[in-house]
Amino acid sequence: MDKILEVKNLSYSFYTYGGIVKAVRDVSFDVNEGEVIGIVGESGCGKSVTAQCIIKLNPEPPGFFSNGSILYKGKEIIKMPDKEIMKIRGLEIGFIFQDPMTSLNPTMKVGKQIEEIFVQRKLYNKKELKEKALEILKLVGISDGERRYNQYPHELSGGMKQRVMIAIALIGNPSIIIADEPTTSLDVTIEAQILDLLKDLQRNLKRTIILITHDLGVIAKMCDRVLVMYGGKIVERGLVDDIFYNTKHPYTSGLLCSIASLETDKDTDLQPIEGTPPDLFSPPLGCPFAARCEYAMEICYNKLPLEYNITHVHTTMCWLQHELAQEVVLPCKKQLISEVV
Structure with missing residues (x-):
C-alpha cells in the first residue's frame, strides 16, 4: 500500500503560565492508503494533540512545533501557510470532533453547517450546495434529509448529532478522516451504530481513517494497526x-x-x-x-x-x-x- 501520511520526529508544545508543556515528544508514524490506524492511550497522553497537528488545528500561540515533519502526499504541512492549509482542511483531510454536543453551532441549521466547508471556497452555487448536503445526509444514514437539513442541533439526538459530524467530515470527499473519540458521549447501542457506519464508509469509499480513542474495544473492532501512546510518546x-x-x-x-x-x-x-x-x-x-x-x-x-x-x-x-x-x-x-x- 502507498503511504498517504508520514509523521517524522514530531514534537509539539504549549506555552502556559506554569512553563512549557511538552505534549508530543518525537513521535513518528506512517499511514497507508485505505487502512484504519488507531491511536490509543489514557487522557493526557498526547493522542488528540498529535491528531490536530496533522491539519494544524492547535492554536498557535500558545502551541508551537518544536521539531518534526508532517508529509501529506509529499507536501509538508508544518511550514504550509494558512491559505494553503485551508485547501486541505475539510476537503482532503476531514476531522470528526469528539463531542457533537459542543462541536456543532447551536445557532445554525444543520444543513448550513454541512455546507460551510464550501462557502468560503465558492466551489458550488446555492442549489448544488443543498444537493450535496442532502446526499451526504443520506450517505450517513439520516432519513428524512430535507427535514433534518432545516433543523437546529438541539432538535437532534446525540447519535444523530454525531452522524451530522461525520457528514461534515465527509462532505469534501477527503482522502483521510481523523475521528477523535467519535463515540465518547454516546450510549453503547448508538456507539455500535456509529462504529459500523464508519467501518462501512471506510470499506465502501476506500477512505483512510485515523481513530483516536482510549477504548480498546473500539480499537479491536475497527483498526488494522495500533499506536499506543504514553507521556507524549509512542511506546x-x-x-x-x-x-x-x-x-x-x-x-x-x-x-x-x-x-x-x-x-x-x-x-x-x-x-x-x-x-x-x-x-x-x-x-x-x-x-x-x-x-x-x-x-x-x-x-x-x-x-x-x-x-x-x-x-x-x-x-x-x-x-x-x-x-x-x-x-x-x-x-x-x-x-x-x-x-x-
Missing part, C-alpha cells in the same frame, strides 16, 4: 493481533488487564495501573512509564529506551527487550479480540 506499535495477543510493553499490558472480558466474574476486581502520568512540564529523562512500572530497572529512570523490533511491523520502546534484561512474561489477558468488542 508500542503493531497490528491489532500484536497488541492484543503479544504485547511487549508493560503499559499496554496494564491497559489490557484493566478491562473486563465476557468471562470476568462480577465480583472480580479489575487491575488499575497504579500511579499518575508523568509531568510534561518536566518529562522524565528515561522511560515515561518507569515510575508506574513494576518491572522498572535503574536504566529505565535515567535513559530513554531504544525502539526494539519484535517483527517488521511490531515495535516497542522498553528496556525489557534488551538482550541483557531479565526475562519477563507480561500478564496481559489472553482473551479473544471479539470479547472486548
Whole structure:
C-alpha cells in the first residue's frame, strides 16, 4: 500500500503560565492508503494533540512545533501557510470532533453547517450546495434529509448529532478522516451504530481513517494497526493481533488487564495501573512509564529506551527487550479480540 501520511520526529508544545508543556515528544508514524490506524492511550497522553497537528488545528500561540515533519502526499504541512492549509482542511483531510454536543453551532441549521466547508471556497452555487448536503445526509444514514437539513442541533439526538459530524467530515470527499473519540458521549447501542457506519464508509469509499480513542474495544473492532501512546510518546506499535495477543510493553499490558472480558466474574476486581502520568512540564529523562512500572530497572529512570523490533511491523520502546534484561512474561489477558468488542 502507498503511504498517504508520514509523521517524522514530531514534537509539539504549549506555552502556559506554569512553563512549557511538552505534549508530543518525537513521535513518528506512517499511514497507508485505505487502512484504519488507531491511536490509543489514557487522557493526557498526547493522542488528540498529535491528531490536530496533522491539519494544524492547535492554536498557535500558545502551541508551537518544536521539531518534526508532517508529509501529506509529499507536501509538508508544518511550514504550509494558512491559505494553503485551508485547501486541505475539510476537503482532503476531514476531522470528526469528539463531542457533537459542543462541536456543532447551536445557532445554525444543520444543513448550513454541512455546507460551510464550501462557502468560503465558492466551489458550488446555492442549489448544488443543498444537493450535496442532502446526499451526504443520506450517505450517513439520516432519513428524512430535507427535514433534518432545516433543523437546529438541539432538535437532534446525540447519535444523530454525531452522524451530522461525520457528514461534515465527509462532505469534501477527503482522502483521510481523523475521528477523535467519535463515540465518547454516546450510549453503547448508538456507539455500535456509529462504529459500523464508519467501518462501512471506510470499506465502501476506500477512505483512510485515523481513530483516536482510549477504548480498546473500539480499537479491536475497527483498526488494522495500533499506536499506543504514553507521556507524549509512542511506546508500542503493531497490528491489532500484536497488541492484543503479544504485547511487549508493560503499559499496554496494564491497559489490557484493566478491562473486563465476557468471562470476568462480577465480583472480580479489575487491575488499575497504579500511579499518575508523568509531568510534561518536566518529562522524565528515561522511560515515561518507569515510575508506574513494576518491572522498572535503574536504566529505565535515567535513559530513554531504544525502539526494539519484535517483527517488521511490531515495535516497542522498553528496556525489557534488551538482550541483557531479565526475562519477563507480561500478564496481559489472553482473551479473544471479539470479547472486548
